[in-house]
């Protein structure tokens with residue numbers, strides 16, 4: 001998967017200063033905006049998943065700006081901030097259970113912050129690895145923490161300040 005770099009030069013300086021998400025800081029969203037892909041709503045300076053609010057806004061669609069939220073943009077362009085790598089025999093014995101835990105973690109996080117989203121889960125039966133690509137770095141950390149809490153094992157985190165990237169390695 002390629003990292004998003006279309007406007008890398010433009011956002012690089014900003015990232016070094018405050019490590020902000022380029023997709024959040026590069027675009028100014030109007031309030032209210034609705035993501036036409038996932039129905040997330042931009043309101044009070046943040047993206048929320050709120051069906052009520054969405055329905056209310058849709059009563060007057062003329063007053064709404066339709067756009068694509070940062071998470072959907074990231075998924076479209078293949079930009080990623082988190083990479084979780086799981087490995088081991090134990091993992092494959094409990095594969096379905098662990099994949100469920102990962103999906104539940106993402107679902108809960110996504111409810112609070114719609115920008116925390118899984119882009120892809122790659123299951124490699126042959127090498128006994130599962131890789132989870134996330135649009136947001138915090139979600140990768142959350143997944144790692146939850147797996148360690150539930151199944152112990154060994155875990156390692158690596159953070160790259162350069163490109164706001166979190167990698168998590170877990171093995172059991």
Ligand SMILES: [Zn+2]
Nearest residue numbers: 035038069072
């Ligand atoms: Zn969206």
